[in-house]
Amino acid sequence: QVQLVESGxxxxxxxxxxxxxxxxxxxxxxxxxxxxxxxxxxxxxxSVAVFSSGGIIIYADSVKGRFTISRDNAKNTVYLQMNTLxxxxxxxxxxxxxxxxxxxxxxxxxxTVSS
Numbered sequence: 795q796v797q798l799v800e801s802g803x804x805x806x807x808x809x810x811x812x813x814x815x816x817x818x819x820x821x822x823x824x825x826x827x828x829x830x831x832x833x834x835x836x837x838x839x840x841s842v843a844v845f846s847s848g849g850i851i852i853y854a855d856s857v858k859g860r861f862t863i864s865r866d867n868a869k870n871t872v873y874l875q876m877n878t879l880x881x882x883x884x885x886x887x888x889x890x891x892x893x894x895x896x897x898x899x900x901x902x903x904x905x906t907v908s909s
Contacts, residue, residue, distance in 0.1 A: 795819055796898040798889045808877055809909070814874040816889030816900060823867045829891035830874045831865060832885035832905075836842030843874060847892075856882075870878070879907045 797819035806812055814830065822828055829844030829852075843863035844852045851863055862875040872889060884907050889900040 796891055796893060796909075797898035798891055798898055799869075800887065800900040800903040803869060803905045805906045805908065808879060808881055808907055808909050810879050811875070811877045812879065814876070814887055814889075814903060814905075816874075818870040818872075818891060820870065820892065821867070822848045822865065822870050822872065825891045825893055827890065828865065828872050829890055830872070830891055831888045832883075832890070833902075834882075834885040838890045839884075840879050842887070844890075875894060876905070879905075881909045883907050 798818045800814060802812060802814040826847045829841040829843060831839050832842050833839040835895050837849050843861055844856055846852055858895040860878045863874045888902045891898045
């Protein structure tokens with residue numbers, strides 16, 4: 795069992811920045827996949843930035859050049875640095891970890907970008 799706890803969300807004006815953190819209850823070194831997803835009201839959950847099973851980072855086209863995912867294995871934490879935020883980035887952001895065949899999700903953190 796893995797617990798993921800997100801933090802760092804909030805309200806920010808367009809053009810601003812936020813950094814999200816996802817703290818895991820166990821080592822993330824062995825995770826197949828670690829990443830960030832988001833779900834806006836009335837929309838499906840979508841991938842934002844992910845460390846894939848091959849170690850490749852995959853970004854959604856809509857966030858390329860603005861968001862950066864990083865990880866600190868020693869702290870069992872994954873980060874999402876979000877710059878130049880836009881109103882359309884408003885969503886609940888979730889952390890996901892995949893260990894073997896099991897998926898784990900955090901409770902989500904709200905990000906609201908005002909215009």
